[in-house]
Amino acid sequence: MELIHKYYKDNFDISDRDWEVFASKLEYNEFPKKQTILHEGQVENYLSFIETGLVRFYIPKEENELTFAFVFNHNFFSAYDSFLTQSPSKYRVETITDSSFWRISYNDLQAVYAETEIGNLIGRKASEELFIKKSERELSLLNKSPEERYLDLFSEKPEVIKEIPLKYIASYIGVTPQALSRIRKRIS
Missing domain, CATH: 2.60.120.10 (Jelly Rolls)
Structure with missing residues (x-):
């Protein structure tokens, strides 16, 4: 409290x-x-x-x-x-x-x-x-790429992003889990 x-x-x-x-x-x-x-x-x-x-x-x-x-x-x-x-x-x-x-x-x-x-x-x-x-979420969906949305989420809370299952992150940024894997591979 x-x-x-x-x-x-x-x-x-x-x-x-x-x-x-x-x-x-x-x-x-x-x-x-x-x-x-x-x-x-x-x-x-x-x-x-x-x-x-x-x-x-x-x-x-x-x-x-x-x-x-x-x-x-x-x-x-x-x-x-x-x-x-x-x-x-x-x-x-x-x-x-x-x-x-x-x-x-x-x-x-x-x-x-x-x-x-x-x-x-x-x-x-x-x-x-x-x-x-x-x-902010609506504008992100309209103006940013899935990769940018992923990076925004990662920069917001990098210490807890590892606790979120990848399928939830993929859904959140509007891609398939396979597309998320490609995004993560590109930016790593």
């Missing part, structure tokens, strides 16, 4: 009172590797902060799953469209590694918004951060 407190202190100068309200709503969970934490058709009820671990977002398909996002430790994540609208998710969220999260439920977050001075600012900033990541 100290990581989240530091994040809010550094970025928002959260007061002790507001932190106490927010912290009282957080719950700690641990999930094993390859654990589905949200199935398609379920409503996302949590905004989560990854203390340790790695998560992927994907659309299950009979032949090939379509991975469209990775979230690394010390970042917030949520199936945010489902969370905001409280409607069923159209995709899955799964841990790639053993992971630990601090989570706040939708209803508890609404209470934080109502009970604290800084709650709405925190919510707005979280929304802005998720929007920027989504926009």
Whole structure:
């Protein structure tokens, strides 16, 4: 929980009172590797902060799953469209590694918004951060080659990229596993 407190202190100068309200709503969970934490058709009820671990977002398909996002430790994540609208998710969220999260439920977050001075600012900033990541991903798909997308992912978190199965990386950058092998061979 100290990581989240530091994040809010550094970025928002959260007061002790507001932190106490927010912290009282957080719950700690641990999930094993390859654990589905949200199935398609379920409503996302949590905004989560990854203390340790790695998560992927994907659309299950009979032949090939379509991975469209990775979230690394010390970042917030949520199936945010489902969370905001409280409607069923159209995709899955799964841990790639053993992971630990601090989570706040939708209803508890609404209470934080109502009970604290800084709650709405925190919510707005979280929304802005998720929007920027989504926009960057869309622009990357439209403007960059698969090789550039691979290099971007590698430069973002080189220490954990080795923990992501190559088939997930291939799906994420929009190529087959064989094409990814050729890309990796070219740049090594």
